[in-house]
Amino acid sequence: MLIKVKRGWELPESAAISESQYLNRRSLLKKLAVGSVLAGSALSGGMSLSRRAYAETDPSADLYPVSANGKYTVPERPLTSEKDATTYNNFYEFGTHKGIYEDAQAMKLRPWEIRIDGLVEKEMTLDIDGLLSKVQLEERVYRHRCVETWAMTVPWSGFPMSQLIALAKPLSGAKYIRMETLADKEAMSNLGAFWYPWPYTEGVTMEEGMNDLCFMVTGLFGKPLPKQNGAPLRIALPWKYGFKSIKSIVRFTFTDERPVGYWEELQDSEYGFWANVNPEVPHPRWSQAQERLLTTGDTVPTQLYNGYGEFVAGLYSGLQESEGIRLFR
Amino acid sequence: MIDYPWNDRAGRFNWLRMAAFTLAVAPALWIAVDAATGGLGAKPLTETIHRTGHWAVRFLLISLAMTPVRRITGWNRVITVRRMLGLTAFSYAVVHLALFIPDQGWKLGHVASEIVLRPYLTIGFIALLGLAALAATSTDAMIRRLGRRWQVLHRIVYGLVALGLLHFFMQSKINATEAALMTGFWLLLMGWRLAHRMGASLKSPSVMAMVAIGAALTAALTEALWYGAATGVPWRAVLEANLMLTPWPRPAVITLIVGLVTVPLPLVKPVLDRLRRSVKRSSRGSTSIRA
Ligand code: HEM
Numbered sequence: 001m002l003i004k005v006k007r008g009w010e011l012p013e014s015a016a017i018s019e020s021q022y023l024n025r026r027s028l029l030k031k032l033a034v035g036s037v038l039a040g041s042a043l044s045g046g047m048s049l050s051r052r053a054y055a056e057t058d059p060s061a062d063l064y065p066v067s068a069n070g071k072y073t074v075p076e077r078p079l080t081s082e083k084d085a086t087t088y089n090n091f092y093e094f095g096t097h098k099g100i101y102e103d104a105q106a107m108k109l110r111p112w113e114i115r116i117d118g119l120v121e122k123e124m125t126l127d128i129d130g131l132l133s134k135v136q137l138e139e140r141v142y143r144h145r146c147v148e149t150w151a152m153t154v155p156w157s158g159f160p161m162s163q164l165i166a167l168a169k170p171l172s173g174a175k176y177i178r179m180e181t182l183a184d185k186e187a188m189s190n191l192g193a194f195w196y197p198w199p200y201t202e203g204v205t206m207e208e209g210m211n212d213l214c215f216m217v218t219g220l221f222g223k224p225l226p227k228q229n230g231a232p233l234r235i236a237l238p239w240k241y242g243f244k245s246i247k248s249i250v251r252f253t254f255t256d257e258r259p260v261g262y263w264e265e266l267q268d269s270e271y272g273f274w275a276n277v278n279p280e281v282p283h284p285r286w287s288q289a290q291e292r293l294l295t296t297g298d299t300v301p302t303q304l305y306n307g308y309g310e311f312v313a314g315l316y317s318g319l320q321e322s323e324g325i326r327l328f329r
Numbered sequence: 330m331i332d333y334p335w336n337d338r339a340g341r342f343n344w345l346r347m348a349a350f351t352l353a354v355a356p357a358l359w360i361a362v363d364a365a366t367g368g369l370g371a372k373p374l375t376e377t378i379h380r381t382g383h384w385a386v387r388f389l390l391i392s393l394a395m396t397p398v399r400r401i402t403g404w405n406r407v408i409t410v411r412r413m414l415g416l417t418a419f420s421y422a423v424v425h426l427a428l429f430i431p432d433q434g435w436k437l438g439h440v441a442s443e444i445v446l447r448p449y450l451t452i453g454f455i456a457l458l459g460l461a462a463l464a465a466t467s468t469d470a471m472i473r474r475l476g477r478r479w480q481v482l483h484r485i486v487y488g489l490v491a492l493g494l495l496h497f498f499m500q501s502k503i504n505a506t507e508a509a510l511m512t513g514f515w516l517l518l519m520g521w522r523l524a525h526r527m528g529a530s531l532k533s534p535s536v537m538a539m540v541a542i543g544a545a546l547t548a549a550l551t552e553a554l555w556y557g558a559a560t561g562v563p564w565r566a567v568l569e570a571n572l573m574l575t576p577w578p579r580p581a582v583i584t585l586i587v588g589l590v591t592v593p594l595p596l597v598k599p600v601l602d603r604l605r606r607s608v609k610r611s612s613r614g615s616t617s618i619r620a
Contacts, residue, residue, distance in 0.1 A: 088371035096504040098370060148502070150372055192576030195556070195566035196503070266503050266561045285447055285499070290434060294371045299434030 058109065058224045060132055060232070065139065065222030066157050072140035072213075077293065079141070080152035082221045084294040089228045090146070091247060092262075093181065093188035093200065101228040106187040107248065109232050116167075118253040119174040126167075128232045132218065134167060135159040139222070140215060140236075145277050145306045147241035151291040156236050157219025161209045164216055170206070170254040178203045178259035179235065180251035197266065202246035203259030203273065204237065205315075213238065213311045239308040241275045270329065276316070277306040278328035334413060349410035352391075353417040356384045374432050381425040383507070386497060388418035389490050390514050397521035400531045401591060403598045412467055415486070419464045422457050422493075449499035456492035459485055487522075490515055498555055503562070505555055506580060513548035513584030520544045520588075532595035541588020549581035 087101050094100035112128040137159055145151045165177075183199035185191045191198050208214055215236040218225055225231040230247025237244045243263050253259075263271035270284055279289045279302035291302045305312055321327050332340075335347040360380055363369045369376040392414035395407050433439045444450045463483055465471070472479050494515060497508040520540035521531055529536040549571050557564030571579045578586070 084371035092503075096502070098372075150375075189576060193570075195562050195570060197561075268561065282446075285449060287439075287443060287446075289439075292372065292375075292432075297372075297374070 059129055060218065060224050063132065063137060064157055064219050064224060066137040066219070068139040068141075068155075072142060074141045074143055074153045077143065077153045078296060080154055080293070081295045085152055085154050085220065086226050086228060088150075088294060090148075090242070091228055091230070092196070093183070093190055093198070094228075095190050101226070103189065104226075104228040107182070107184065107227045107231070108187065109227070112232050112250070114233065114249065115251040116254075117251070118178075118255045119171040120254050121169040121171065124168075131164075131167075131233070135163045135216075137218065139219075142215070142236055142238040143306055143308075144236070144238060144242055144245070145291055145302065147243055147271065147275070147283060147288075149286065149288065149291050149302075150294055151300075151302075152294045155221060156215060156217045157222065157225075158215050158217040158236070160212055161204075161214040161216050161235065162212070164252070165206075165209055168252065168254065173256050174206055174254035175256045176203050176205055176254075176259055177209050178251075178253040178255055179246045179249050180253070181246055182248045182250045197262055200246060200262040201259060202235075202244055202261040204235075204244075206254075207315055208237070208312075211312060211315060213308060239276055239305040239312045241271075241277060243271060244275050272326045272329045274316075274325065274327045274329075276312075276328050277302060278304055280304075281328035283329070337409070343409075345406055346410055346413070349413050353388070353413060356380065356421070374428060378425055378428045378432060381421045381428065382497070385418050385422035385425055386490070386493050386511050388414055388421060389486070389493065390511065390518065392418060393486065393490065393515075393518045397518060397525070397531060400521070400525060401537070401594050403532075403595065416464055416467060419460045422460055426454075426457055449496050452492050452499070453496040456489045456496060459489040459492070463489075487519065498559075503560060505552070509548065509552040509555070510580035510583055512551055513544060513580045514587065516544035516547050516551075517541065517584060517588050534592050537592045538589065541585055541591070544588055545581045545585035548584045549579070552580060 088098045089100055089104075090098065091100050091104055094103040094106075110128075114126045114128060114131060115123075116126065117123040137157055139155050139157045141153060141155045143151060143153050161177075179202050181200035182188075183191055190196075204214065215238075217230065217234045217236050218232060220226060220229055225234065227248075230245075230249075233249045234247040235245050235249070244261070258273060261271070261273065264273060277288070282288050288302055290299050292299050303309075316327055319325055319327060334350045335342060337343040337346060360369070360377055364373060364377070392411050395411040395414070399405055399407050430437065430440050433443065444454050463486060466475060466479065466482060475482065494508060494512050497511065498505050501508055517540065520543055524536050524540050525531060531537060549568060553564040553568045556562040556567045571581050574582065
């Protein structure tokens with residue numbers, strides 16, 4: 001079954017671009033071109049070896065690059081270098097520091113089964129390649145704002161979550177989607193720290209999931225998603241703090257109960273369910289007023305909903321900030 | 330004549346001072362090399378703030394270790410590098426704060442308001458002010474002028490380290506392992522001081538073992554208390570984790586190991602001294618007179 005969602009802005013196949021063509025497309029950003037060539041050559045260390053080997057064996061490699069969705073671009077910011085985006089990562093299953101990209105290579109991507117359960121017409125298990133054949137891939141450039149005040153701008157490949165929801169056929173009682181990360185003790189050393197609430201979980205409301213901005217990610221920089229970035233399937237919720245954008249997903253549960261995520265469980269005063277970006281609402285321990293861009297190192301002001309208010313502010317217009325609902329933390 | 334840090338007061342080259350000086354500058358060189366080769370990662374400034382903070386705490390602990398090490402080993406000369414190590418800690422802390430300014434986009438108003446608004450920064454700032462007071466009173470002239478009051482003043486360093494450790498705990502995102510480990514070491518150092526004050530000898534294996542066990546237990550409780558009070562991590566699980574060495578030994582366990590490793594240290598110097606004496610004697614060719 002191929003779900004074809006028609007979009008007026010969809011570009012013809014000929015608009016599919018290679019990584020080097022990015023740079024032409026953003027011809028204004030010469031600075032970036034230099035930066036990414038440098039980054040590219042710097043990558044030819046241990047990283048490129050493992051990634052090349054990985055690209056050869058990833059059965060989805062020839063799906064990329066995919067055509068760009070012109071609606072989602074970030075003209076005002078240069079792209080983060082591929083090296084920075086793939087070597088500075090939070091993925092606590094592999095360790096609590098940022099340099100987990102080597103350890104993350106231990107994760108096995110095939111077979112990769114995705115369970116869809118809870119309030120759906122029929123519970124099912126899909127394998128990732130089956131899922132990829134049922135959806136329409138496209139590329140979007142999004143800003144990404146970490147709660148730790150760093151930010152990046154990268155081209156994700158993937159498909160809107162609405163396509164996955166259409167596949168899952170949720171029942172009318174479903175109000176939330178709870179998502180779960182792989183928990184493989186063999187590959188993920190930090191699962192040995194049993195006092196943390198593994199597996200990592202996160203959730204969105206059905207309305208958020210149906211919002212066009214809510215993007216299931218399978219690729220990055222016109223290639224299959226690297227493991228450290230959440231391969232083979234993660235989410236990108238660019239208007240929320242990064243911890244909401246759960247990685248390496250193995251399960252979607254449709255439910256009528258608000259899910260409690262990993263971070264909310266650990267520190268609910270600091271990391272809540274809604275966690276929408278807002279420069280005026282500080283984290284209890286630091287200000288969220290500005291952010292530092294990876295690669296350029298520039299410090300720039302943070303924007304409400306990370307600049308995506310036109311797409312998502314409506315989702316929250318009916319909600320009042322209150323004890324039970326903390327929209328911005 | 331220039332007062333090189335590796336010379337003793339008489340201006341002669343001194344190996345112990347050279348070793349301390351090397352230790353003091355090594356982390357800075359390491360950071361500089363990493364900075365030049367991209368080894369600091371995608372956020373070099375943040376990484377350097379973290380590393381200088383770590384080294385400030387480590388050097389504070391190392392300088393606090395000199396007095397008990399002297400008492401344990403009987404090796405009196407270690408005291409001659411204490412001041413250098415303390416000033417090193419202060420220097421790393423100053424760089425640590427200085428880097429926070431570009432980290433905040435060079436907005437001094439923002440730096441100030443952050444220090445006032447965020448308790449962990451306020452605490453770090455108080456610790457740094459205290460260290461500045463100690464550094465300023467570390468010249469020979471000040472030591473002479475203050476006399477006994479110098480001792481009393483410099484005892485605040487124990488509390489300043491505690492503030493630094495609290496700052497360390499508070500800035501951690503859910504994983505406070507490193508802060509807990511440093512706290513374990515600090516507890517060992519305080520335990521040795523307490524034992525000495527109470528008249529116990531740090532050369533006694535039973536005293537040393539008791540301090541090690543006491544420090545480790547306190548470290549385990551402190552860590553569990555932190556997680557229980559400040560996070561949603563179940564404190565019982567954190568306590569239990571001390572009982573297993575996998576996936577890695579917990580801070581309290583490492584504290585215990587380090588504490589116990591020091592138990593035989595009082596034997597080292599006497600053995601070395603005897604060896605040295607006999608080497609001297611034999612080199613004089615006087616082996617025959619040995620009784
Ligand atoms: C005005 C004074 C200070 C300021 C503004 C300051 C600022 C900071 C900042 C911004 C961080 C990083 C937090 C994060 O990334 O979330 C940090 C971490 C840290 N600071 Fe400070 N600090 C100060 C004083 C001190 C002092 C006096 C010490 C040591 C005695 C110290 C030791 C540390 C340590 C150990 C860390 C943790 C590093 C890590 O875990 O990687 N700080 N501090």
